[in-house]
Amino acid sequence: MARVAVDAVGGDRGPETIVAGAAEAASAGIEPVLFGPPGLDTLGLPLVEATQAIEMDESPVEAVRAKSDSSLVRAVRAVAEGEAEAVVSAGSTGAMLAASLLHIRRLPGVFRPAIAVVIPARLKPVVLIDSGANPDARPEHLVQFAHMGAVFAEEILEVSDPEVRLLSIGEEDEKGNQLTLDSHELLRASGLRFTGNTESRSLLEGEVDVVVTDGFTGNIALKAIEGTIRSLLEGIRAEIESSVRGRLGGLLIRPAAQRVRHRLDPETYGGAYLLGLRGLVVIAHGSSSSLAIANAIRLAARGVEHRVVERLGERVPERVASPQG
Amino acid sequence: MARVAVDAVGGDRGPETIVAGAAEAASAGIEPVLFGPPGLDTLGLPLVEATQAIEMDESPVEAVRAKSDSSLVRAVRAVAEGEAEAVVSAGSTGAMLAASLLHIRRLPGVFRPAIAVVIPARLKPVVLIDSGANPDARPEHLVQFAHMGAVFAEEILEVSDPEVRLLSIGEEDEKGNQLTLDSHELLRASGLRFTGNTESRSLLEGEVDVVVTDGFTGNIALKAIEGTIRSLLEGIRAEIESSVRGRLGGLLIRPAAQRVRHRLDPETYGGAYLLGLRGLVVIAHGSSSSLAIANAIRLAARGVEHRVVERLGERVPERVASPQG
Numbered sequence: 001m002a003r004v005a006v007d008a009v010g011g012d013r014g015p016e017t018i019v020a021g022a023a024e025a026a027s028a029g030i031e032p033v034l035f036g037p038p039g040l041d042t043l044g045l046p047l048v049e050a051t052q053a054i055e056m057d058e059s060p061v062e063a064v065r066a067k068s069d070s071s072l073v074r075a076v077r078a079v080a081e082g083e084a085e086a087v088v089s090a091g092s093t094g095a096m097l098a099a100s101l102l103h104i105r106r107l108p109g110v111f112r113p114a115i116a117v118v119i120p121a122r123l124k125p126v127v128l129i130d131s132g133a134n135p136d137a138r139p140e141h142l143v144q145f146a147h148m149g150a151v152f153a154e155e156i157l158e159v160s161d162p163e164v165r166l167l168s169i170g171e172e173d174e175k176g177n178q179l180t181l182d183s184h185e186l187l188r189a190s191g192l193r194f195t196g197n198t199e200s201r202s203l204l205e206g207e208v209d210v211v212v213t214d215g216f217t218g219n220i221a222l223k224a225i226e227g228t229i230r231s232l233l234e235g236i237r238a239e240i241e242s243s244v245r246g247r248l249g250g251l252l253i254r255p256a257a258q259r260v261r262h263r264l265d266p267e268t269y270g271g272a273y274l275l276g277l278r279g280l281v282v283i284a285h286g287s288s289s290s291l292a293i294a295n296a297i298r299l300a301a302r303g304v305e306h307r308v309v310e311r312l313g314e315r316v317p318e319r320v321a322s323p324q325g
Numbered sequence: 326m327a328r329v330a331v332d333a334v335g336g337d338r339g340p341e342t343i344v345a346g347a348a349e350a351a352s353a354g355i356e357p358v359l360f361g362p363p364g365l366d367t368l369g370l371p372l373v374e375a376t377q378a379i380e381m382d383e384s385p386v387e388a389v390r391a392k393s394d395s396s397l398v399r400a401v402r403a404v405a406e407g408e409a410e411a412v413v414s415a416g417s418t419g420a421m422l423a424a425s426l427l428h429i430r431r432l433p434g435v436f437r438p439a440i441a442v443v444i445p446a447r448l449k450p451v452v453l454i455d456s457g458a459n460p461d462a463r464p465e466h467l468v469q470f471a472h473m474g475a476v477f478a479e480e481i482l483e484v485s486d487p488e489v490r491l492l493s494i495g496e497e498d499e500k501g502n503q504l505t506l507d508s509h510e511l512l513r514a515s516g517l518r519f520t521g522n523t524e525s526r527s528l529l530e531g532e533v534d535v536v537v538t539d540g541f542t543g544n545i546a547l548k549a550i551e552g553t554i555r556s557l558l559e560g561i562r563a564e565i566e567s568s569v570r571g572r573l574g575g576l577l578i579r580p581a582a583q584r585v586r587h588r589l590d591p592e593t594y595g596g597a598y599l600l601g602l603r604g605l606v607v608i609a610h611g612s613s614s615s616l617a618i619a620n621a622i623r624l625a626a627r628g629v630e631h632r633v634v635e636r637l638g639e640r641v642p643e644r645v646a647s648p649q650g
Contacts, residue, residue: 057497059499121556122556122559122560132494135494135501135502135503136502136503167545169457169460169540169541169544169545169548172382174384176460176541177460177461177539177541178460178461180541199548199552200545200546200548200549200552201548201549201551201552201555202552203549203552203553204552204553204556204557205552205556214502215494216494216501216502216505216542217541217542217545219494220492220494220525220542220545220546220549221525221545221546221549223494223524223525223526224525224526224528224545224546224549224550224553225549225552225553226526227524227525227526227527227528227529227530227550228528228529228549228550228553228554228557229553229557230526231446231447231529231530232529232553232554232557232558232585232589233557234447235447235585235588235589236561236578236581236582236585239581239582239584239585240578240581242581243580243581245577245580246577246578246580246581248574248577249573249574249575249576249577249578249579249581250574250577250578251574252570252571252573252574252575252577253561253565253571253574253575253578254574255568255570255571256561256564256565256567256568256571256574257561257564259564260557260560260561260564263560264557264560
């Protein structure tokens, strides 16, 4: 039974959406505990009252320090204090990072936590790390992100000896910016199965298991993919609806189109792990629907079940201390 | 009549494809001149013989210096020496940049040339600059890219007072990496109609006229969009073909799907301008088909017709010298 602390306030669609998602995820194996304002209707789920809320536009570090009774900070502290095994929030990513660093703290040896997203690519799932926690990162950080991504692929995606590539602007070793050129050399000596650079155009193909990058580049790539999927499907829909022939065809292909959309929809995978901490933290999209929240909670429970934090604790410091291992 | 020097050797599909594209583009207003090996069948177009070829994996600067009789260098020199008004190559972007800097040279006041790509977005075309020339760039470079992109939008896309945004990982001013944070401040003081950050998820929507970024980030975003379009259309096709119902629907929506694909296909816009030089340089995709080459040559001719180089020469140095203008 995984006890998951859920921040009921974070997210663009209001607490009702979060509560609905939590109720949907509740099962024999998952016990969501909601953190939100007194009097919130939790559909029968347990509520821990929190009188403050962190807004999306607040400075993360200041908000986390000033609002110790916010739903986000209280939910994070529940993991730090052993009252929950994982935390899920659709609130500010920066505030989640700040609260997690302050209360849950980093695993020994970890320089910086990083966000790992599983991209539902065509051939196989791809772990993209870092997807947004570290807008500025150094080569030694990228090497550690790669190690964390590899452990994640092994433990959660059950891939043995995962193949790792570096996101860059050309497959040739010498293509990239100074960060990727320096990281490339370190990754060659990392002991990982590092097979060179990959381009963002291959991300949805799923040719490798782990793609490592800094948080700025990873976030740009991820959002470009998401936006393109949305714009393209919308463009096709509008064209189809502009003729009778198209509308009839559209009815016939609807099941096929929905299968593709379902596979690629960010709501299907729901959230991302913030890796490198002493507790399990899942960050959901700010715009999450109740389905996305339910899936983020399930993702958190899966991480608990697979003991992701313990595995990272056992293996990342060892790998970093002994790069050839 | 625009005389366009065309490198017949660059590109993954061989000289025949380039020649076919040049023949397709040849018209009353466009005179392509091919640069390639002696004896090349040019379908009746003029040929300037070049005995060397620059390969994609060569070091750009060394290759350009060592191979003065390569098709790429000879085509670039034709513009530098006034024998042609524009040059088009599907060869190495790095070699085109190196040859252009060496022979055509920068416009006065320009720090670095940048690649401007027109993204065929939903609401209106968007100029993305830099799309790959400068993997590492400084804030003052980004400001100049923004000025060049704005002039391009005014002169070629005929947008008055174009709206400029900075590509980052959040719309809030304080979201980004150090480069975007520093650039944001400079752009606020640039005299451009700068309206803040934009995210990569909006690029295909077309909400603004110019999106400015460094060459690494721009290239990552552009290739993520291209790859997603390809993977998504392929995914839909495969799903549709897996059932009789889907195949029938697929036949009915084919015209609609082709209109969308045609609008978004990189082959439709064909190439990208390398801006900031004393001559017009168009870079085509390495994988260009003959249609893409023809469109890249037409793009070059349009730049000649609209006097893009002269306009940049008149306006960019002035704008950079007087940031409040």
